[in-house]
Amino acid sequence: MKTFIAQRAVPALVFLALFAAWEIIVRINAIPPYVLPAPSLIGLTLIEDWETLSLSLWVTLRITALALALATGIGVALAMMFAQWRWLERSFFPIAIILQVTPIIAIAPLLLVYLDSSTAVLVCAFLVAFFPVLANTALGLASADTHLRDLFALYGATRWQEMLLLRAPSALPYFLGGLRIAGGLALIGAIAAEIAAGAAGRGAGLAYRIVEAGYRLNIPRMFAALALISVAGIAIYLLLDILSRLALRRWHNSSQKA
Amino acid sequence: MTTLPLLSLRAVGKTFDNGAIALRDLNLDVREGEFLSLLGPSGCGKSTALRLIAGLATQDRGEIVWREGKRPEIGFVFQDPTLMPWATIFENVWLPLRLRGVSRADATPAILETLERVGLGDFTKAFPRELSGGMKMRVSIARALVLRPALLLMDEPFAALDEITRLKLNRDLLHVQAELGMTVLFVTHSVYESVYLSSRIGVFTQRPGKIGVHLDVAPPGPRDEAFRMSPIYLETCRNASRALEEVMGL
Numbered sequence: 229m230k231t232f233i234a235q236r237a238v239p240a241l242v243f244l245a246l247f248a249a250w251e252i253i254v255r256i257n258a259i260p261p262y263v264l265p266a267p268s269l270i271g272l273t274l275i276e277d278w279e280t281l282s283l284s285l286w287v288t289l290r291i292t293a294l295a296l297a298l299a300t301g302i303g304v305a306l307a308m309m310f311a312q313w314r315w316l317e318r319s320f321f322p323i324a325i326i327l328q329v330t331p332i333i334a335i336a337p338l339l340l341v342y343l344d345s346s347t348a349v350l351v352c353a354f355l356v357a358f359f360p361v362l363a364n365t366a367l368g369l370a371s372a373d374t375h376l377r378d379l380f381a382l383y384g385a386t387r388w389q390e391m392l393l394l395r396a397p398s399a400l401p402y403f404l405g406g407l408r409i410a411g412g413l414a415l416i417g418a419i420a421a422e423i424a425a426g427a428a429g430r431g432a433g434l435a436y437r438i439v440e441a442g443y444r445l446n447i448p449r450m451f452a453a454l455a456l457i458s459v460a461g462i463a464i465y466l467l468l469d470i471l472s473r474l475a476l477r478r479w480h481n482s483s484q485k486a
Numbered sequence: 487m488t489t490l491p492l493l494s495l496r497a498v499g500k501t502f503d504n505g506a507i508a509l510r511d512l513n514l515d516v517r518e519g520e521f522l523s524l525l526g527p528s529g530c531g532k533s534t535a536l537r538l539i540a541g542l543a544t545q546d547r548g549e550i551v552w553r554e555g556k557r558p559e560i561g562f563v564f565q566d567p568t569l570m571p572w573a574t575i576f577e578n579v580w581l582p583l584r585l586r587g588v589s590r591a592d593a594t595p596a597i598l599e600t601l602e603r604v605g606l607g608d609f610t611k612a613f614p615r616e617l618s619g620g621m622k623m624r625v626s627i628a629r630a631l632v633l634r635p636a637l638l639l640m641d642e643p644f645a646a647l648d649e650i651t652r653l654k655l656n657r658d659l660l661h662v663q664a665e666l667g668m669t670v671l672f673v674t675h676s677v678y679e680s681v682y683l684s685s686r687i688g689v690f691t692q693r694p695g696k697i698g699v700h701l702d703v704a705p706p707g708p709r710d711e712a713f714r715m716s717p718i719y720l721e722t723c724r725n726a727s728r729a730l731e732e733v734m735g736l
Contacts (some may be wrong), residue, residue, distance in 0.1 A: 375568040378542050382562055383585040383633075393584070397572040479572045479613050 265448040270455060273448040281437065281449075285456050288418055288433040291346065292464070295353030296414040300407060303361030311369040311395060312387060321366075328359040332417050336424035345425040349433065352421035357414035360406040368402025369395045401480050404472040411464040419457060434460075490553045491515035492637065492669055493539065499547035500534055508534040512548070514688060514697060516637070521663060521670045523680035524697075525726065526690025527734060532673040536562075536639045539671070561630030561668075563640040567622035569614040569629075575601065576610040579629045586633075596632055603662060604628045620651035627659070631666065638663075640672045644679065656682055660709050677730065681722045682709060689726065691733040701726055 247267045253259070254266040261269055274281065306324075310317035332352050339348040372395050380390050419435040426439030434453050441449040476482060495514040501507050508531040516522055524532045537543040539550060540562050552558070569578045576597055583593040601607050604624040614622055623643060630638060644652040656679060663670055674680050680687050687701040703722050713719055 373568060375564045375566065376570065378537075378540075378564075379562065379568065379581070380585065381542060382540055382560065383582050385585045389585055393581070394570070397570065400572070479615060481615075 262445055262447050265451055269448050270451045273452040274455065277449055277452060281434070281453060281456060284432060284434045284437045284453070285460065287346075288415075288422065288435070288457070289460060291350050291433065292353055292414045292418045292460075295350055295418065296357055296407075296411055296464075298350075298354050299357035299361050299410055299414065303358050303406075303410075304365050304403065307362050307365035307369055307399075308391065308396075310366050311391070317366070324359055324362055327355055332356050333420045333424065336421040339421070340425055346432075349418055349421040349425060353414045353417035356417035357410040360409040360413065361403070362406075364402045364406025364409075365399055368399025371402065372398040401476060401482060404468075404475060408465065408468045408472060411468045412461055415457070415461050415464060489518065492518045492553050492558075494551045495535070495539070495548065496551060497548035498535075498538065498545045498550065500531070500538060500543070500545050509538075509545070512697065516669060516671055517686075518553075518669055519667060520685045521660075521672065521683055523672045523674055523684040523687045524690055525674060525677065525680045525687050525730065527692060527730075528675060530690045530692055532690055533641050536641050536671065536673055539637075540639055558636035559633050561633065561635035561638045563623075563626050563630045563638070563643045565642045565645055567614070567619075567626040569622060569625055571614050573613075574610065575606065575612050575614070575617070575625050578614065578625055579632050581629060582633045593632075600628045600632045601625075603631070603665070605658065618651075619647055620655060623647065623655060624658075627662070631662065631668075634666065634668075636668055638668050638670045640670065642673050642675065645675070652679070657709070659683065677723055677726045681719060681726055682714065687726060689729045689733055692735070701729060 251266050251268060254264060265273075306320070310321065332355060335355070336348065336352050339351055342348075343351065369391075376394055377390070380394055385393070418433065422433040422435035423439060425433075426436040434457050437453045438450050441447075441453065493516050495512050498509055498512040498514075499507070500509040512531075512535060514535070524535065526532050534543065538545050540560055541557060570581070573581075579597045579601060580588075580590065580593050583596065584590075598607065598610070601610060604627055606621065606624050606628065609617065609621070609625075614625065617625070626643070644655055647655065659670075660683060670683075672680070672683060681703055684703050687703060688697040689701065690697060701722070
């Protein structure tokens with residue numbers, strides 16, 4: 229009971245207190261909603277505009293999920309090929325790095341020239357999510373215990389046996405770590421691209437709603453859309469965290485209770 | 487009657503890529519059924535000799551001659567247990583068979599029998615992290631034995647274990663060898679361990695490694711706690727220590 233209070237109740241109370249303070253400050257100072265809306269007004273806006281906002285949330289979530297799935301599939305496949313053929317890694321890893329270090333917000337307007345806006349948003353989200361999956365999985369595949377590798381060699385294991393029975397399981401914790409980073413980044417990539425698309429007057433996602441509401445000085449709606457983005461990000465993180473714990477629960481140190 | 491040794495290393499030399507000479511002119515016969523210890527200081531090339539015999543590395547000079555003309559089935563036990571943490575004990579011991587294409591069902595009798603032999607029959611479903619250091623080493627030995635190797639190579643397998651666990655494993659290892667009759671080549675830096683376990687000891691010189699002195703450990707009688715207290719044990723330990731000091735130039 230004591231630990232429950234310390235671990236759950238206190239953080240929740242602190243969180244609530246912050247919102248209460250915000251509400252009180254807005255009311256006492258009579259701050260107009262177009263400067264800073266109170267949390268209650270943001271909540272009300274969420275309910276009133278739910279039809280529009282939920283559609284946009286769905287658009288953003290769908291693109292994020294699709295981008296993450298693509299990043300996972302392509303990232304893992306590439307990492308496995310890199311591990312089998314070193315020349316492939318030497319040739320293509322630099323390209324992956326270039327894509328990673330170039331800010332997505334600078335690439336997005338260019339992609340919008342060539343692609344329709346939802347495809348452009350998908351590509352942007354994919355580009356930022358793909359690198360952590362690739363880099364972490366490649367590192368994990370190369371990190372298999374050297375003595376276990378000796379053992380596989382001693383028993384005449386084929387390359388694919390080594391990949392499936394040794395390298396892939398060794399890489400699993402690394403891959404899952406990359407996936408958790410990629411989940412958040414996919415959302416950020418999608419949002420950044422939607423802002424760019426929104427600036428061009430095209431789009432349907434949550435970030436587009438923010439841009440649109442900003443043009444109309446509908447500040448409460450901007451906050452409402454922002455809150456939905458945060459909640460979506462937290463949900464993605466929690467989901468991947470649970471997945472990671474389930475996958476590693478029996479054997480990895482990271483999933484053990486102290 | 488002299489029979490051909492199981493394998494012979496003839497003038498074997500190995501130089502690492504960084505120029506360090508690990509072995510120079512190593513000559514060694516391993517006779518069938520014996521328990522041969524390679525005793526020497528750390529970094530003297532004993533482990534390299536094992537890796538060459540296992541085929542995990544290739545010598546630059548000399549040759550390794552096998553009685554059968556080719557390398558027989560070999561088991562290898564490393565200094566650390568080297569288990570796959572994501573796999574159960576059963577699956578870890580299955581590995582050598584699995585790599586040879588033996589299905590789980592077909593491998594099961596051999597796996598259970600081998601685990602029973604090392605005293606881990608009840609732990610098939612456990613994961614390595616749930617076992618103590620000594621038990622993990624038993625799993626590692628079971629994995630090396632599951633293919634019934636003609637030759638078991640052990641690279642300081644008990645060096646990281648506490649004294650009591652090590653004594654127990656020493657005793658059980660001799661049991662298993664007596665039952666299965668394989669040849670054991672055992673690398674260690676412990677004089678007492680080598681004398682207790684071996685029928686013969688090769689004392690390595692400082693790097694570049696070769697064998698400075700051969701010692702026979704006399705009695706073919708039972709190796710038990712009484713043997714540890716016997717004058718012959720103590721005398722052989724003394725001889726081995728002296729030989730070690732000699733080759734080290736102390």
